[in-house]
Amino acid sequence: MHRRFKYAWAIAVLVVLPDIVISASAPSGCTGSDDGWFSCDYAGMTQAADRPIDFADFSPAPLALNVYVNGLLPPIGDSQMFSPTFSTLDPASLDPNYHASLTLDCGQFGSIVMYAGVFANMSYIEKLKVRNCMTYVVPANVFQEFSSVDMFSLEGGAIDEVDPNAMAGLEVKPLRAGTHRPPRPQGRFKLLYTRFLAQAMPPGFLFNWKDLQHVSLVGADLKSINGDLFTFNIRLKTIDISDNHFASIPEVLFDGLESLAEVRMANIPWECTCDNAWFVAGALEKNISLRGDFQCADQEMTVAKYYYTNCVEVDMCKGTIGIALLEKCFTMITLLVYGLALVSLVLCAVSLGLIICTLKARSGTGQVRSRVRKGNKVVDLKVKSKSK
Structure with a gap:
């Protein structure tokens, strides 16, 4: 005690x-x-x-x-x-x-x-x-x-x-000086x-x-x-x-x-x-x-x-050389392809026009051949076209 x-x-x-x-x-x-x-x-x-x-x-x-x-x-x-x-x-x-x-x-x-x-x-x-x-x-x-x-x-x-x-x-x-202890x-x-x-x-x-x-x-x-x-x-x-x-x-x-x-x-x-x-x-x-x-x-x-x-104009091409149009970027390659396609289209249109003009010229000065059936035979008829 x-x-x-x-x-x-x-x-x-x-x-x-x-x-x-x-x-x-x-x-x-x-x-x-x-x-x-x-x-x-x-x-x-x-x-x-x-x-x-x-x-x-x-x-x-x-x-x-x-x-x-x-x-x-x-x-x-x-x-x-x-x-x-x-x-x-x-x-x-x-x-x-x-x-x-x-x-x-x-x-x-x-x-x-x-x-x-x-x-x-x-x-x-x-x-x-x-x-x-x-x-x-x-x-x-x-x-x-x-x-x-x-x-x-x-x-x-x-x-x-x-x-x-x-x-x-x-x-x-x-x-x-110490940064890893308080304070x-x-x-x-x-x-x-x-x-x-x-x-x-x-x-x-x-x-x-x-x-x-x-x-x-x-x-x-x-x-x-x-x-x-x-x-x-x-x-x-x-x-x-x-x-x-x-x-x-x-x-x-x-x-x-x-x-x-x-x-x-x-x-x-x-x-x-x-x-x-x-x-x-x-x-x-x-x-x-x-x-x-x-x-x-x-x-x-x-x-x-x-x-x-x-306030910001968005660069649609993101630094690539090209043209921004309709919220899309058309690069130089794309523009070249589209350009070639356009030229081809124009050439095709010109060619088609020339063909049409040539055919029209021939139809105005040449002969027209037609076929007529006589009995059981088909006879070719050559008809000179009339000049206007």
Whole structure:
């Protein structure tokens, strides 16, 4: 009995001890778990003493931070959201199976105004997300403290003013070398139903990301797209510009994108003209897969059907020298055979005409022989024809 009690006590210690030793701790206004996933209510940190969020108060080190925000970032009088001690975090100490991530979440009706320097000391972050925020101002260089991220996402909300240099100093590119273990490198920018109030992409928004490999601009409320939108993203592999309001795309949009393999353009109100439907054949020539419904907005047909029905002259001869006539191809050999047959027909007609004319000529100047029966004999009579 004593031995059984000792074993039971040892098992209880093993079960309880990890919770005692590895219990998570977090700064005021933050909660988390012992696997490094934390949530902080930055909007609720109204006391200056609670700001900036102090790295030293986290245990273990924050692998994923979900921060609820609203208003000025940072508040007046502050220069940054996160304490300088965040810069001492060694990324190698984090779980390698996950991206080190930061999410700014505005909740249901939140809005933010960001200032340059707000993200100082956060260069260890690999995955950045801004969710459900009405963003009034995105100033120049506001994300430069991250240096480079593997994934950058904007989800929900809207964006008003964007400085042309807002993304300067930030790179979005694959960060991890290993491709056969999680997390796989992405090099992805994903905008999902974050509306641009100007209904157009801000100038230069993607220009700094030459190593970007995947881009999604879904539900951005875009009424038009400029031909230089992806000019500097020369390593793009996939593009998704679904759920927008533009009715056509520039013919040069995919020029220079030699690695581009797939383009998704679903739920677009296409204005079907031969000029607008250029991408049907253009994608085929560049070996790009097209994904989407591709329905003409004003006609009951797909863009591809419109293009091949109205914009393409079908080569009936398929490259062979010949003449297309009555939806058939007449090759040179066929034309030669038909030509010889026609010549033969003409020669036959001429010959027949000559024969007829010769017979008529003879009947007008020659003799006519007739036979008359006399009794049991047949007597040939030669009668000279009378000349007219």
